[in-house]
Amino acid sequence: MTEERRTDENVIYVGSKPPMSYVLAVVTQFSDSTEVVIKARGRAISRAVDAAEITRNRFVTDAKIKEIKIGTESITNEEGRTSNVSSIEICLTKKKSK
């Protein structure tokens, strides 16, 4: 394993569950790594921001926002039509565990 970089393990994909499910996933991931990336697309983007903010304000208060990226992804549905959807990546980091 390489040094603490974006392996898939520290990426949390936010979908349509309640925000606290993702907060729990992020908090759990922080016990293993110093960097966690929260990703979401479309409507789930708001929920990803909620999850990051709840984590930072209530659970991992030493976590900082390292970087936020937004982008556009093309999605092809079952009928073969392509549509664009916005995406977000929020990278949170904390100091090495005390």
Place this chain on the structure above:
Amino acid sequence: MTEERRTDENVIYVGSKPPMSYVLAVVTQFSDSTEVVIKARGRAISRAVDAAEITRNRFVTDAKIKEIKIGTESITNEEGRTSNVSSIEICLTKKKSK
């Protein structure tokens, strides 16, 4: 007026209208300034990302994302109850007009 900084004029608040309304507002604002800030709270956060991405990909293709900030705001409703809501600020910049 001072130099191109965050006066209220270059801030677009994203709410519940269709994304293209805000894209139009951002594009219009870019005719007067080289920096536009898109702000949103709660569910509208996804729409703010859509508006920024559509602007950048289709209309103001030389616009760059300068900075993205997320935060939490306390809102007091009519009954006096306080709740927290996530917020986003997306700052787009472009070079001085050609």
